[in-house]
Amino acid sequence: MRDLFHGELVRLTLEEPETRAKAEARWQRDTEYHRLIDGEPARLFSERKIKEWTEKQMEAGIQPERYSFSVRTLEEDRFIGFFGLWVDLIHSEAWVGIGIGEREFWSKGYGTDMMKLCLQWAFTELCVERVSLGVHAYNPRAVRSYEKCGFRLEGRTRQDVMREGRRTDSLWMGILRGEWLQMQNGDHR
Amino acid sequence: MFDIQTQLFESQDIRFGPIDHEKDPEIEAKWTHDSEFMRLMETSPARPMSAAMIKKQYEKLEKQIEEDKNLYHFMIRAKADERLVGKASIQQIEWTNGNAFIRIGIGAAEDRRKGYGTQALRMLLRFAFAELNLFRLTAIVPEYNEGAVALLQKFGFMQEVCRRKSLERDGRRWDLYVFGLLNDEWRKQA
Numbered sequence: 230m231r232d233l234f235h236g237e238l239v240r241l242t243l244e245e246p247e248t249r250a251k252a253e254a255r256w257q258r259d260t261e262y263h264r265l266i267d268g269e270p271a272r273l274f275s276e277r278k279i280k281e282w283t284e285k286q287m288e289a290g291i292q293p294e295r296y297s298f299s300v301r302t303l304e305e306d307r308f309i310g311f312f313g314l315w316v317d318l319i320h321s322e323a324w325v326g327i328g329i330g331e332r333e334f335w336s337k338g339y340g341t342d343m344m345k346l347c348l349q350w351a352f353t354e355l356c357v358e359r360v361s362l363g364v365h366a367y368n369p370r371a372v373r374s375y376e377k378c379g380f381r382l383e384g385r386t387r388q389d390v391m392r393e394g395r396r397t398d399s400l401w402m403g404i405l406r407g408e409w410l411q412m413q414n415g416d417h418r
Numbered sequence: 419m420f421d422i423q424t425q426l427f428e429s430q431d432i433r434f435g436p437i438d439h440e441k442d443p444e445i446e447a448k449w450t451h452d453s454e455f456m457r458l459m460e461t462s463p464a465r466p467m468s469a470a471m472i473k474k475q476y477e478k479l480e481k482q483i484e485e486d487k488n489l490y491h492f493m494i495r496a497k498a499d500e501r502l503v504g505k506a507s508i509q510q511i512e513w514t515n516g517n518a519f520i521r522i523g524i525g526a527a528e529d530r531r532k533g534y535g536t537q538a539l540r541m542l543l544r545f546a547f548a549e550l551n552l553f554r555l556t557a558i559v560p561e562y563n564e565g566a567v568a569l570l571q572k573f574g575f576m577q578e579v580c581r582r583k584s585l586e587r588d589g590r591r592w593d594l595y596v597f598g599l600l601n602d603e604w605r606k607q608a
Contacts, residue, residue, distance in 0.1 A: 270514050319463060320585050358591065359583060384579025386598050389517045389554055396553075401579045401596065 233350055235303070236342040241350075244299040244308055246287065250280035252308055256330030265368050266328040268390050268399070294318055296355075300343050302334070309334045312347050314355070321358040323351045336370060344378045348409055358406050365390060366398040379412050380404045426545055427492070429537040432503065434492035434545075437476050442493060443469040445502045449525035458563050459523045461585060461594075488513070490545070494524070494538050503529045506542050508550065516553030516601075518546065522566075535569055543573060544608070547601045554600045560585055561593040574607055575599045 234241040244252070254276040256262055263271040286297070294316045301308050310329035316322070325347055329340055351360050364371050366385065376382075380402040388396035427434040447469040449455055456464035483489050488511040494504035504524040511518040522538050524530050546552045557575060559566045571577075579596035586592075 268512070268515065317461075320461065322584055358586070361581065361584070381582075383581055384577075384596060386517075386556060386578050386596060387554070387576075388600065389515060389556070389598070391515050391553075401581065403582055403584075405583055 231349070231353070233346070233354065236346045238304075238337075238339050238342040239300050239302055239309070239346070241346060242299045242301050242308075243297065246280050246283040248308065249283050249299065249311075250276050252330060253279050256328075259330070259332065262328070262330060262332065264392060265365065265371070266326070268365070298347075300329075300339075302339070307331065307334075309339065310343065312343055314347070314351060316355060316357065321356075323355055323357045323360050325351075325360060325362045327362075340371070341374045341377050344374060348378055348404065352406055352409050359403055360409075361401070361403045364400050364402065366400055367392070372400060372402075375402055378404070379409055381408075426549060427541065428497070429541055431497055431532070432534055432537050432541075433495050433497055434506065434538075434541060435495050437480070437491075437493055438502070439473065439476060442502050443472040443476065446472045446505075446525065449523075452525075452527065455523070455525060455527075457587065458560075458566070459521075461560070488518075490550070492542075494534065496529075496534070503534055504538060506538050508542065508546050508552075508555075511550070511552070516551070517556060518550075518552055519556050519558065520546070521557075530565075535565075536572070539569060539573055543599070543604055547604050552601065554598055557597045559595050559597065560587075561595060562587075567595065567597075570597045570599075573599065574603055 254274070257273060260271045286295075296314045296316070298312050299308060300310045300312070309331040310327070312325060312327040315324045325344075327340065327343060327347065329335060329343075348360060351357055362375065362380065364375065372382075381404065383401045383403050385398040385400050387398055389399050390397050447467055450465070450467040450472075453464045479491055483491065489507065489509045491507040492505065493502055494506055495501060496503050503526065504522065506520075506522045508518050508520055520542055522535060522542065524534050524538075543555070546555055557566075557570055559570065575597040576599070577595050578598045581594040581596065583591035584594040
């Protein structure tokens, strides 16, 4: 059986609510980070509020349509980011949100390694037929990384986001189960 | 030029109105017993509903309208007899981006193909673009809903995204289309 929780650069964990809240409170101050991963206006929440949300999610117990992961580097064991999946159980589709809050780990292959683990988990544990995501057109670094993992561009909603007084597109990407299996070159299982 | 005379909520054969909590639940409950209608409108599993359930949905809807302020919902009524024929809404409005999602449904089979959908969409677009001042509208439609695709194209919506094999129905997978229309595109043809 494959190790689902270790990639080449990172491993999957779920950090304690305190640790997550502390990190997220720090990451949200980086508005470039926020504007890369989110379409909502940037804002600041207290550490206590973030911890409260994390605990609330935890107290809800195991929800079959919602999964969160924390990510640590293999080398220095640094907590650098997260990904989460929202699952449509009826139509067997998962939506992914992913981010690296520690910016010194941008552009070094960590995101791609995280997404590869995410897809492997989605297709082998969740067993969904499709994984989807949305990304800003002004984030070409992310798009390249997603393409490396096998995502295909499925279209763009024109000018649906306004940043700094300018309008930009949102890109919609998806990967089908069959496409992912083919990429594994029989290496699956 | 400054057209405030033309009514926002009235067209040739239909009008937009609020929910009638007394009469509407029974009619809308009847629509839910038509699985074809439900599968055209919803991606959640189609199932027949009681009037009591619809009543609860209305209450939830009105609560959401009051609290979230990002949703407008209209009942579509035939002007001739004030009969409920459908519903239309603008939802998930992102005020900072000026984007929102639209939905329209004509409930009873005998009320379709009478131009009600066309008139409702024309009013909904004018409301969204000339009253809410939104920048763009988005509509998501399964590939098997050919009527909706034709209607959106008639009003100049562009197919922007094809979410491949995103829905499962009748033992096969179907694409979901995302359509978009910009305010200035609408203005040019209105």
